[in-house]
Amino acid sequence: MSVETTAEALLAEYLHRYLWADEDWLEVDEASATYWQARLAQTTTVELSSEGWAKWRIRTRIVEQVDDGADAREVCLMLNRYAAGWSFAYNADDHTVDAIAAAYAPPQWDTFLLRLSETAKLSAWMCDVIAERLAETLGGVPAFSHPADRSGLRGNYDGTYHYLETLRGRPEWLLDLTRYRFDAIEDIASVIAKFVSAPSESVQSEGQQLRIAVGPGLELAAGFHKHPIFGTGWRSSLVIDPRPVTEALADYVSAMTWALFDGPGTNLLGGWAPEAEGLTFQQWNTASEIRNQEQLDSYTGHSATDLWGFTSTLSDVMVLLSPRQPPQDGDSDAATDAAGRAEIVIAAISEQARPAVAERPEEGQAPADRRLLWLEHRQTLVVAAWFNPMGPTVTSTEVCALPDGTEYLVHFRRHPFAPHYRVVGALTPEGDDSQLLGEATNLLFGQSLPNVLALWNNPDADASEVPESLSDRIREIAAAGGKDLTAAAAWVERTKGNPWEFAAVDQSEAQRVTAAARDAAAAHPSPDSGFAAWWQQVSSFDNVAANFRFLPEAWDGSLNTQRAFGNLGNFDVGPLLVTYSDIGMPGS
Structure with a gap:
């Protein structure tokens, strides 16, 4: 990709080389494109800065007509536990819940285009599966739509809707050895510590996990983990000391999330979620994305520097954290309710298998029941x-x-x-x-x-x-x-x-x-x-x-x-x- 490229050309390459978009369900307006992988609209926009860097924004609208913003923010915070490279966020202007992600990078960084496409495919699929349950729990309606030149919702979903299903049917789903293509975690920790200018005494590594103290009550944690939905991947996160999940905390997190999405030079490739170790902003790079890097023009081999590239987008979160820490006080009783409701929403994924459980197909009866x-x-x-x-x-x-x-x-x-x-x-x-x-x-x-x-x-x-x-x-x-x-x-x-x-x-x-x-x-x-x-x-x-x-x-x-x-x-x-x-x- 030439450094003189236009935003329109950059978007076109992304849509066809990385997203594999079906033109029959695609609307393009200059440097903005809306794509229907299934029943929800996912809009991608590109803006080029004066320095020649591209700001990418990907938004999938999930639920509309959501009146209770405070409730929606708390549920989104809990749903982020299950996201993998995006944030669930309440949009107060439109009274909607969206899945949003953003990246800011030079056009020639094809690793970012690959990362964005992985986020786009997986978030579009997940949002479609949970849309009806999320609408029910928030009192809204699913944001199902279709292109202007189509008379109804998409019935035959795009092949990428089945992307994760395909990965679950491969041998790596049982045992993924991608992490062994990289150096030992101690060596990775040493490399990342240098990038964040952390002294050696602030670095800990154990098993497949590294932790680096990067400020008072703030740790950078990273390592290979298994996501409960998306499988093995590199998880990088910022962890703040535990604090109660309150309306004030949900408001704080929501404001920061939209600031990262809307800002002209910031990345949003993860989301805030309350975890056992503390309030966590976590990012995921799936093993599939890591393996696909080997097909890129820029690929020269897997290294600790690649893992730092995945992790480095946390720096924008750290910048926004520095002026004001998240609120620490308040009653968190509502958090338990929001967490339980989020679990019910996410259960729509495994619920897809229910119709197939009672069936007992004999070997040779094709096709296999992938549900x-x-x-x-x-x-x-x-x-x-x-x-x-x-x-x-x-x-x-x-x-x-x-x-x-x-x-x-x-x-x-x-x-x-x-x-x-x-x-x-x-x-x-x-x-x-x-x-x-x-x-x-x-x-x-x-x-x-x-x-x-x-x-x-x-x-x-x-x-x-x-x-x-x-x-x-x-x-x-x-x-x-x-x-x-x-x-x-x-x-x-x-x-x-x-x-x-x-x-x-x-x-x-x-x-x-x-x-x-x-x-x-x-x-x-x-x-x-x-x-x-x-x-x-x-x-x-x-x-x-x-x-x-x-x-x-x-x-x-x-x-x-x-x-x-x-x-x-x-x-x-x-x-x-x-x-x-x-x-x-x-x-x-």
């Missing part, structure tokens, strides 16, 4: 994976729930072409769920041995801790397929760290290694048919990590290959294709 991906995740019990470059597969048995608290045992098969999701059954408190677990085990494996198998909540489990239903099923599969578990373990061990070698087209080396292991096992047979040796290899951290490091690449390669041959229409790939690499079959 089940919206169930609230409680825990993952077991994960199996098959590293197949032409169709990598990850299956899992998970405990999920609806907003009413009912828990279900759910089978997920994440596959680029043939996903399968099914509720096995409702779990009964203090009941016997062995039959459900047995059915889930059969769904987990099919008829072939995985090269990854792990108890997700007990990654260091040895063979004696594996549920009998799992170990018995593995031995059955091996016997039915004429496989020797000791021999299979030897090949996993031989190729550990390189699943591409494990799944190589030329299997002559695999045959040599497994034959030798089979002969040795025959001379000294084990009482468990080799299960302990096999389990030790497939469940080891090195094996699990290596496979999940390369599974996304194999996933993208299989999709890109079928796309190159024009075959995607023959498979259940979902409403939106997401790939992060250009890998594919040679010549494709």
